[in-house]
Amino acid sequence: MSTQKHYTGLIERYRDRLPVSASTRIISLNEGNTPMIQLQNIPRLIGKDVEIYVKFEGLNPTGSFKDRGMTMAVTKAVEEGSQAIICASTGNTSAAAAAYAARAGIKAFVLIPEGKIAQGKLAQTLMYGAEIIQINGNFDKGMSLVKEIADHAPVTIVNSINPFRLDGQKTAAFEIVDDLGFAPDYHCLPVGNAGNISAYWKGYTEYAVSRVCSTRPVMCGYQAAGAAPFVAGHMIDEPETIATAIRIGHPQSWDFAWAAQKESGGWFDKFTDEQILAAQKMLSQYEGIFCEPASATSLAGALQDIGSGKIPEGSKIVCTLTGNGLKDPDTAISQCAAAHPVTIEASLDAVKRAILDCL
Numbered sequence: 490m491s492t493q494k495h496y497t498g499l500i501e502r503y504r505d506r507l508p509v510s511a512s513t514r515i516i517s518l519n520e521g522n523t524p525m526i527q528l529q530n531i532p533r534l535i536g537k538d539v540e541i542y543v544k545f546e547g548l549n550p551t552g553s554f555k556d557r558g559m560t561m562a563v564t565k566a567v568e569e570g571s572q573a574i575i576c577a578s579t580g581n582t583s584a585a586a587a588a589y590a591a592r593a594g595i596k597a598f599v600l601i602p603e604g605k606i607a608q609g610k611l612a613q614t615l616m617y618g619a620e621i622i623q624i625n626g627n628f629d630k631g632m633s634l635v636k637e638i639a640d641h642a643p644v645t646i647v648n649s650i651n652p653f654r655l656d657g658q659k660t661a662a663f664e665i666v667d668d669l670g671f672a673p674d675y676h677c678l679p680v681g682n683a684g685n686i687s688a689y690w691k692g693y694t695e696y697a698v699s700r701v702c703s704t705r706p707v708m709c710g711y712q713a714a715g716a717a718p719f720v721a722g723h724m725i726d727e728p729e730t731i732a733t734a735i736r737i738g739h740p741q742s743w744d745f746a747w748a749a750q751k752e753s754g755g756w757f758d759k760f761t762d763e764q765i766l767a768a769q770k771m772l773s774q775y776e777g778i779f780c781e782p783a784s785a786t787s788l789a790g791a792l793q794d795i796g797s798g799k800i801p802e803g804s805k806i807v808c809t810l811t812g813n814g815l816k817d818p819d820t821a822i823s824q825c826a827a828a829h830p831v832t833i834e835a836s837l838d839a840v841k842r843a844i845l846d847c848l
């Protein structure tokens with residue numbers, strides 16, 4: 490008989506390191522436990538002796554890493570008796586909030602920037618039944634409204650200013666160390682509101698303090714060029730990028746993220762939309778891994794810094810792929826416009842010709 494226990498999500502797995510008690514009702518969709526996939530072709534292609542692993546968070550229940558924070562935030566909101574949650578979002582947080590609210594049987598309100606969230610995220614949020622409040626302003630404006638509204642209405646904020654969000658998200662660092670048996674040398678990830686880099690650093694630090702790992706990685710935070718407050722050193726008022734998930738100019742976890750960078754000896758950098766999309770396509774075409782544009786910023790950064798030697802050969806690197814490529818079909822299809830399929834006659838001859846033409 491198997492002694493394997495059915496996996497029931499990251500709170501159960503890491504309950505000793507999370508703020509829950511034996512009587513807490515856990516709101517979970519069995520999130521976490523996402524695969525670490527070692528890249529096989531890209532290191533060979535760039536001719537560098539490095540081990541690159543991607544932590545594919547796009548395989549969470551709603552397709553992004555936000556599920557890790559949301560299982561904790563909604564579990565705690567319900568424990569505290571809350572009947573409604575609210576967030577501002579560039580799309581993924583809204584999808585996760587909507588799903589976990591549905592699971593808990595409470596209401597979710599989400600503020601999203603009109604026309605600036607990817608189709609898949611909108612579809613999910615609609616299907617999960619959240620109340621969508623579209624605003625003619627960006628994420629940062631939505632975020633400041635959410636912070637104000639909580640004083641005027643009985644709603645729990647589930648953006649990453651809610652500390653339980655970071656507690657849930659830190660479990661990704663635990664999983665990486667548990668999976669590899671050690672902490673990587675470098676951890677690369679996209680930075681928007683900066684909750685995730687802060688959460689990873691918290692997770693690695695807690696494991697190091699408990700001596701589960703003996704080292705912590707250098708944290709490399711990568712931003713979109715048009716939305717790079719950490720590279721500028723100050724907040725940005727009109728952030729712009731095709732990677733709408735990280736179209737954020739006033740990150741809420743500003744101080745935490747700087748602490749992660751300084752304490753780890755890491756750095757921030759920025760990449761153009763073209764560089765981000767090229768990395769997204771490279772990962773799809775050479776490794777069979779389809780992440781959303783924002784997520785590919787981690788690989789764009791890693792490849793640049795490996796290329797320059799800033800990340801030396803022999804390093805073990807983890808890149809977080811924060812969201813699934815299916816979230817944003819429009820950007821993917823328009824990126825592949827040149828390879829747009831042509832329609833041919835439905836005959837054996839025509840199909841045969843089409844194949845032989847390509848070989």
Ligand code: AN7
Pocket residue numbers: 553555577578579580581582583679680681682683684685686734735781783784811812
């Ligand atoms: C795919 O959904 O802020 O630096 O409102 O969706 O922790 O903000 C999304 C952020 C990276 C940046 N990759 O993470 C939201 C939201 C993806 C994301 C980030 C986001 P943070």
